[in-house]
Amino acid sequence: VAVIETEGYFGPARFEAEVFDCHFTGAIPKDLDGAFFRMHAASLYPPKFADDTILAADGYISMFRIQGGHVDYRGRYVRTQRMLNQKESRRQLYGYYRNPYTDDPEVRDVDHPHLRTTANTTAMVLAGKLYANKEDGLPHELDPNSLETIGPTDFNGDWQSQTFTAHPKRDPVTGETFVMGYEAHGLASDDVHVGSFDREGALNWVVRFKVPYPSLLHDMIITEDYVVIPGGGTVTSRDRLEAGKIHWGWDGTLPFYYAVVPRGGENDDIRWFYSSQRGVVHTANGWNEGRRIFLDMPMADGNVWPWFEDLQGAPFEPIINSLRRVTLDLDDPGEHVDERVIIPTPISHFTRIDERRLGRKHRYVWVNYADPEQTFTGTPGPGPEPTGSILRVDMADGSTKSFSVGSAHVCQEPIFVPRSAHAPEGDGFVLATAHNLDAMRAELVILDAMEMVELARVILPFRNPEQVHGTWAEAAELPFR
Numbered sequence: 001v002a003v004i005e006t007e008g009y010f011g012p013a014r015f016e017a018e019v020f021d022c023h024f025t026g027a028i029p030k031d032l033d034g035a036f037f038r039m040h041a042a043s044l045y046p047p048k049f050a051d052d053t054i055l056a057a058d059g060y061i062s063m064f065r066i067q068g069g070h071v072d073y074r075g076r077y078v079r080t081q082r083m084l085n086q087k088e089s090r091r092q093l094y095g096y097y098r099n100p101y102t103d104d105p106e107v108r109d110v111d112h113p114h115l116r117t118t119a120n121t122t123a124m125v126l127a128g129k130l131y132a133n134k135e136d137g138l139p140h141e142l143d144p145n146s147l148e149t150i151g152p153t154d155f156n157g158d159w160q161s162q163t164f165t166a167h168p169k170r171d172p173v174t175g176e177t178f179v180m181g182y183e184a185h186g187l188a189s190d191d192v193h194v195g196s197f198d199r200e201g202a203l204n205w206v207v208r209f210k211v212p213y214p215s216l217l218h219d220m221i222i223t224e225d226y227v228v229i230p231g232g233g234t235v236t237s238r239d240r241l242e243a244g245k246i247h248w249g250w251d252g253t254l255p256f257y258y259a260v261v262p263r264g265g266e267n268d269d270i271r272w273f274y275s276s277q278r279g280v281v282h283t284a285n286g287w288n289e290g291r292r293i294f295l296d297m298p299m300a301d302g303n304v305w306p307w308f309e310d311l312q313g314a315p316f317e318p319i320i321n322s323l324r325r326v327t328l329d330l331d332d333p334g335e336h337v338d339e340r341v342i343i344p345t346p347i348s349h350f351t352r353i354d355e356r357r358l359g360r361k362h363r364y365v366w367v368n369y370a371d372p373e374q375t376f377t378g379t380p381g382p383g384p385e386p387t388g389s390i391l392r393v394d395m396a397d398g399s400t401k402s403f404s405v406g407s408a409h410v411c412q413e414p415i416f417v418p419r420s421a422h423a424p425e426g427d428g429f430v431l432a433t434a435h436n437l438d439a440m441r442a443e444l445v446i447l448d449a450m451e452m453v454e455l456a457r458v459i460l461p462f463r464n465p466e467q468v469h470g471t472w473a474e475a476a477e478l479p480f481r
């Protein structure tokens, strides 16, 4: 079981920073004008329980503001109520991941579990505003220049789930942003809300339904006509939480499920597909051709969460994700799930695409991974595999191209930024940061996305906490000063 480090590269730093005109090598492409936001899991204090998950770590946001061939950096903790409470008492007050029963009595509140969110997963840009999201609570609005926390929001009372996804999906054609909240009505609740916001940020659709059993619903997929939510394997219950355990266990005997929700549809329109148990954390993309739905995602055959005990007592096996394509046919009365491996190369689950293809058939996927041809020379961190390389996959023919960030580097999720709004799919840049474990510092690499060669590397003179997801915002999307 991977535990959270309390010293070394990933130990608590309680460090906020601003770097004017960052040092870099190479040349920063002049076509880049925007900000690369990253959310980090940055424990303010070591966890109360050594076997807790890093998913419970406090939220920290950083920004590389890139403009005119130069880069400025800023990093700040998100001022959640939880962060402020810890700062006030100068110690850890919170127990296991998503289990308020294990919190210190002065902050324990089992009826409002969303108030203990750490807002550590994804930066969301919605209708000209910036938010920090985590799936166990509401988004926290942030100032896009100072990164100061404005506070949590339920969108003027319109969003009625206690929770809000860390993986919203913006339709590049309609401009709508699709979201969900699960455990919507409190701890271990089987209620899910799915909805969409229009370009102006007004909620224009919500549907509420129940899942076959409450499970960790981390990511979602949109197509032109559907929202698809994969889930299963992870299980929880009030009994489990009252017994003082980490929120999730793993039960491989239950079916894996897919909720297929027609966009704009109602509760009765939802269809369910089931398969044997799968490990799914993130998705790459999906699309539909009529009533056939295609889902590309990294998948494993079992538990992908090292911190969640197997309820049947099976030991945790190393995670082997392969990039697979799942087809769901709404006209198939047997509701069969067709699943094929596209490339067998073991990859992480941080797949990203050219998001101008979101919901439509895409050609390219980028993902960080541990290239078996590269030797890792650093001290491994708390992650499952030292992912020192980035892979580009061409889904048209299964060919791949790899880039190694460095032998002592652990590379995080790569994002794609187009060269211009009208550039062909894949013509642009890959941005990814890496922990340089030897030099104890964070580095940002900028690659040509098709050639997979390095154009520039930004060197920060300090380490960054473990990154979760990255988000690119074009200059016009936020009111940058």
Ligand SMILES: [Fe+2]
Pocket (backbone or CB within 6 Å): 121, 166, 167, 218, 282, 469
């Ligand atoms: Fe995620």
